[in-house]
Every structure is written in C-alpha cells, then in structure tokens.
Amino acid sequence: MGRTVKTEGVVLRSFRFGEADRVLHVYTRDRGRIGALAKGVRKTTSRFGARLEPLSHVELLLHQGSGELSTVTGASLVDAHRPAREDPYRLSVALVGAEAMLRLFVEEERNERAFEAITRFLSAVDAIEPGARGRAALDPLALGFQLKLLWLSGYDPHLEACVECGEVTGLVGYLPRAGGAVCAACSPPETVSLSPEGLRGIHALLRSPLADARGLGLGERAVRDALAVVVAAYEAHGGFRLRTLSA
Numbered sequence: 001m002g003r004t005v006k007t008e009g010v011v012l013r014s015f016r017f018g019e020a021d022r023v024l025h026v027y028t029r030d031r032g033r034i035g036a037l038a039k040g041v042r043k044t045t046s047r048f049g050a051r052l053e054p055l056s057h058v059e060l061l062l063h064q065g066s067g068e069l070s071t072v073t074g075a076s077l078v079d080a081h082r083p084a085r086e087d088p089y090r091l092s093v094a095l096v097g098a099e100a101m102l103r104l105f106v107e108e109e110r111n112e113r114a115f116e117a118i119t120r121f122l123s124a125v126d127a128i129e130p131g132a133r134g135r136a137a138l139d140p141l142a143l144g145f146q147l148k149l150l151w152l153s154g155y156d157p158h159l160e161a162c163v164e165c166g167e168v169t170g171l172v173g174y175l176p177r178a179g180g181a182v183c184a185a186c187s188p189p190e191t192v193s194l195s196p197e198g199l200r201g202i203h204a205l206l207r208s209p210l211a212d213a214r215g216l217g218l219g220e221r222a223v224r225d226a227l228a229v230v231v232a233a234y235e236a237h238g239g240f241r242l243r244t245l246s247a
C-alpha cells in the first residue's frame with residue numbers, strides 16, 4: 001500500500017544504487033530535503049532517467065511505501081538548467097551551490113525561501129556569460145548564494161559592529177566562533193582578517209539579488225575575503241568543508 005504525492009524539487013545529487021537504480025537527494029518546496037529511489041533509471045529504456053540529473057528542477061510523483069525512501073513513479077521537467085550543465089565554468093559554479101545546499105540543509109523540513117534561493121541561483125548560473133573562466137570558489141554568484149544560505153540557516157556573519165565591544169568602526173576581521181566582525185583591539189589570533197573591500201563586498205552580496213551578484217564589480221580582495229568568511233562559517237557552525245571549494 002502507501003500513498004503517492006506530487007512535489008516540486010531540485011535534484012542536488014544522485015548516486016548509483018544496485019544494478020540499475022539511483023538514489024536522489026532532492027530539495028523540495030514542500031518538504032525540504034528528501035531522499036528518493038529512482039528505479040531502473042540507468043537503463044537506456046528508462047522513461048524519465050534523463051530528467052533526474054543533478055541540477056534538474058522537476059515535478060516528481062513519489063510513492064511513499066513502508067521503507068524510508070520514497071520511490072519516484074513519475075517526473076516532469078520544470079527547468080533542466082541546460083546552460084548550467086553544458087558549460088564547464090557554469091557547471092562548477094552550480095556544483096558549489098548544490099554542495100552548499102546539501103551540507104546546510106540536511107533535514108526533511110520545509111523552507112520555501114531556501115527552495116526559492118536554489119532555483120534563483122540556478123537560473124542566474126544559466127545566465128553567466130559564455131566563456132567565463134576562473135575559480136568557481138571565487139565566483140561572486142557562488143559566494144552570494146552561500147552567504148544567503150548561511151543567513152537562512154541562522155549563521156550569517158554579523159558585520160555591522162564588533163561582536164565583542166560593539167565598536168562600529170575599525171573592524172579588521174571575522175571571528176568564526178562569535179559569528180561576526182571584530183575590531184583590532186578585540187581580535188584574537190584565530191580572527192580571519194577582512195579588508196574594507198571584503199566587508200563592503202559581503203554586505204553587497206547579502207543585500208543584492210542573486211542575479212546581480214556578478215555585476216557588483218567586486219575585486220579580487222573582496223571575493224577572497226568573502227570566501228574566507230564562508231569557509232570559516234562552515235567550519236565553525238557545521239564542522240565541514242566543501243569539496244567543491246577546494247577545487
């Protein structure tokens with residue numbers, strides 16, 4: 001027995017399971033993160049295998065049986081995000097976002113803003129100009145998305161004032177264990193140093209729509225500082241590192 005439900009989601013990851021099946025990790029609008037079993041999708045005759053690739057935004061029919069994983073019984077594409085998939089630079093930016101989502105949102109718990117954020121992020125990745133090059137970890141769109149996810153998780157960096165003494169000027173760094181900026185007088189050795197450009201850049205990324213992130217004109221120092229803060233926040237709050245950020 002069991003029941004069948006319809007849900008909209010973004011496939012974040014997919015891995016082989018048995019001879020012909022795959023397990024999908026999907027971030028859904030209604031239920032947050034779920035795991036689902038897609039049977040037979042590695043056979044060339046599969047009806048919907050191609051629609052279940054990572055980064056696909058899909059409508060799924062899920063059969064919830066007695067086991068822990070739902071089974072996919074139908075899939076239709078909302079957006080394949082083909083441009084993101086077909087360009088190596090775009091793909092590497094998209095995979096940073098997918099990994100961040102997987103690490104920060106592990107529960108089956110509805111968070112519609114997080115769902116909206118991943119769909120907007122992937123649309124913005126689709127729109128990255130052809131021929132863009134560089135390290136995806138330093139891409140302003142990837143950084144802006146991760147800062148917004150940290151904010152949605154309650155771990156956003158507080159950079160308006162020193163978290164120790166409240167001073168609003170002369171901020172020199174980010175203190176991971178306190179989750180915010182510190183002034184020179186309050187900065188212990190583990191402080192991640194931040195330039196004025198870095199502080200301004202992180203503010204701008206948090207305030208701007210994702211689609212504008214790459215147009216903010218952030219310099220090398222600003223994106224390096226933003227990356228250092230994101231990495232330190234992951235380590236301090238989640239105890240993890242993203243593989244895609246060390247590439």
Ligand SMILES: [Zn+2]
Nearest residue numbers: 162165183186
């Ligand atoms: Zn201080």
